[in-house]
Amino acid sequence: MSAKPTIWVLGDQLNTRIGALRFATPKSHRILMVESRHKCESRGWHRQRLHFIISSMRHFAEELRSDGFVVEYIQAPTMREGLARYRQKHPKSDITATAPNSITGRALMERLGIATVPSNQFLTPEGEFAAWAATRKSLKMEDFYRRQRVRLGYLMNGDEPAGGRWNFDEENREPPPRDGSNPWGEPLRDALDNIDLDVIAGLPDTATGDDPVGWWSTTRVGAFRHLRHFVEHLLPTFGPHEDAMLAGNWHLAHSMLSPYLNNGLLMPADVCDAVQWAYDNDRVPIASAEGFIRQVIGWREYVHGLYWLWMPEYLHKNELGAVRPLPSAFTDPSSTRMRCVSICAGDVKQRGWAHHIQRLMVLGNLALIAGVDPVAMNNWMWESFVDGAEWVMVPNVIGMSLHADGGMMATKPYAAGGAYIDRMSDYCKGCAYDRKKRTGDDACPFTTLYWDFVLRHADRFVKNPRMGTQVRAGQKLADAQAVRDRAADVLHLLDTGRL
Ligand SMILES: Cc1cc2nc3c(=O)[nH]c(=O)nc-3n(C[C@H](O)[C@H](O)[C@H](O)COP(=O)(O)OP(=O)(O)OC[C@H]3O[C@@H](n4cnc5c(N)ncnc54)[C@H](O)[C@@H]3O)c2cc1C
Ligand code: SF4
Structure with a gap:
């Protein structure tokens, strides 16, 4: 029995530089980690997601042990049960955790009576984002981003942005190379070790998707290897093809670092410092460095800030009245003849990952124009x-x-x-549907549903300066009724898994 205080490390806080762990030493603290069976079985989690989270936790526990910490790694039916077992064994040890990254997590800590310290997993403390938001009429990402550049000092020459501009985004909207070239090479792949194999063997029957084959590292060393690979091989071409999609290449120049940033194996400053170093040493052009830094200190921090600003009500927003169930084309990609959806949802099934434009402009876009229930899509x-x-x-x-x-x-x-998907990808070639048609049995479902969406929500969007022209164009379509009729058929086919 020991009165040494305990730090409870959660599954997305796997770094000794995070929160409560920062000041812990093997002499001063014990470590608790709980793997909850209920959490693993609570949803149809992707097998690679479950493997990534659990295996990273188990590897981190090993790493802490090799640093000299006493780590109690408890596998329990629930978090509460795991904690109860620990408390039974160490009744006098005070337990502290780093504040969880979600509202649900924080509520759980409160219910369990666990004290928390603030998290430093983001570069912007929550209070700081809220204070910025309180002074603004509108919360534009670009304004927030410029402030972040000045505050954090990335890509700055004194008070001026490096390269003389804040944003090189306009140069980053090129379609994919049409000559079949692949300047990005093959992504890294790890060999699975015994911990990985144990985790895979124990995955619940409820898990979905394909088995892990090493796309995602589960250690800090592995995460840093991915970071180095990105900076050396992909960052120099990051940017121009950021919005492009290719059937034969699932990653292009994207960093694929989000899993490590989100579970703590990498800190945002790790990746930004590496990119700043590459820029300072003339390894990458400013447009690439800026494009990437914007994603991390801009978009990522902005999204995190908005979450804490607007939740919990925000999750239940449904201003467009979307109620359609999740299309089976997403969960069974081989069942659809829409080549773009089949490829993007197929990537998700195969690796638990799709890049930003696949998420936004194919999967998200279809859900938007078809009117899929936001919570179903979110889940x-x-x-x-x-x-x-x-x-x-x-x-x-x-x-x-x-x-x-x-x-x-x-x-x-x-x-x-x-037309957009065709411009930014090579998906339409070879598709059963004709991207130029909006009516008829072989009309592209995206084209039909796009115009139907514009017409359905015309009243809402006609005064929107960025949508008005499209709404008016829709209202002038000679075949508007035929589009609506075809859209009704398309939605029926989507609902019945026959599109
Ligand atoms: C519908 C939808 C769902 C998404 N779901 C997730 C998700 O579950 N987890 C997730 O981390 N990101 C999500 N994103 C944001 C973004 O698509 C991913 O972060 C990105 O594709 C991850 O790949 P990458 O590491 O190669 O990113 P890169 O293109 O290399 O960008 C670098 C980093 O910037 C950050 N970033 C860029 N854009 C965003 C953004 N909009 N929000 C948050 N971080 C951003 C990520 O940490 C990313 O690793 C989603 C976006 C959309 C539109
Ligand atoms: S034609 Fe339409 S459905 Fe087919 S790949 Fe292109 S956008 Fe997707």
Whole structure:
């Protein structure tokens, strides 16, 4: 029995530089980690997501042990039960945790009577974002981002932005190379060790998706290897093709670092410092460095700030009145003839990951224009992505992707027809549908549903400066009624898994 205080490390806080662990030493603290069976079985989590989370936890426990810590790693039916077992064994040890990253997690800690210290997993303390928001009429990401650049000092020359501009985004919207070239090479893949194999063998029957084959590292050393690989091989071309999609390449120049940032194996400063170093040493152009830094100190921090600002009400926003169930095309990608959906949902099934434009402009776009229930979509993405977490899912799905917040986050809905997908990908070639058609049996469902969406919500969007032209164009369509009729058929086919 020991009165040494305990630090309870949660599954997305796997770093000795996070919160309560920062000041702990093997002499001063014991460590508790709980793996809850209920949590693993509570949803149809993707196998690679479950494996990534659990295996990273078990590897981290080993790492702490090799640093000299006494770690109690408890596998229990629930978190509460795990804690009870620990308390029985160490009744006099005070337990502290780092504040969880979700509202649900914090409520649980409160119910369990666990004291928490603030988290430093983000570069912007929650209070700081709320204080910024309180002074603004509108919460534009770009304004927040510029403030972050100045505050944090990334890519700055004194008070001026490096390269003379804050934002090189306009140069980053190129379609994919049409010559079949692959300047990005193959992503890293890890060999699975005994811990990984044990985790895989114990995955619950409720888990979905394909088995892990090493796409996602489960150690800090592995996460840093991915970071180094990204900076050396992908960062120099990060940017220009950020919005592009290719059937034969699932990653392009994306970093694939979100899982490690979200479970703590990497801290945001680790990746930003590495990119700053590459820029300072002339390894990467400013457009690439800026494009990436914007994602991390801008988008990621902004989304996190909005989550704490607007939750819990925000999750239940449904301004467009969307009630359709999740299409089976997402969970059974081989069942659909829409080539773009089959490829993107297939990537999710195969690896628990799809890049931003696949998430936003194919999967999210279809859910938006078909009117899929925001919570159903949110839950599916949360369950299916290796990098899913409540704080990141809710603003990205409810706000950015499905516009269910009525425009609190994005001034216009990210709705698009087949022409956009064709311009930014090679998906349409070889598809059973014709991206140029909006009526007829072989009309592209995206094109049909896009115009139907515009017409359905014409009253809401006609005065939107970024949508008005499209609404008026829709209202002038000579075949508007035929589009509506075809849309009704398309939605029926979508609902019955025959699209
Ligand atoms: C519908 C939808 C669902 C999403 N779900 C998730 C999710 O579950 N988990 C998640 O981490 N991100 C999510 N995102 C944001 C973004 O798509 C992913 O962070 C990104 O695709 C991860 O791949 P990457 O590491 O290669 O990113 P990169 O393109 O290399 O970008 C670098 C980093 O920037 C950060 N970032 C960029 N955009 C965002 C954003 N909008 N929100 C938060 N962080 C951002 C990520 O940490 C990412 O690792 C979602 C976006 C949409 C539109
Ligand atoms: S034609 Fe339409 S459904 Fe087919 S790949 Fe293109 S956008 Fe997707």
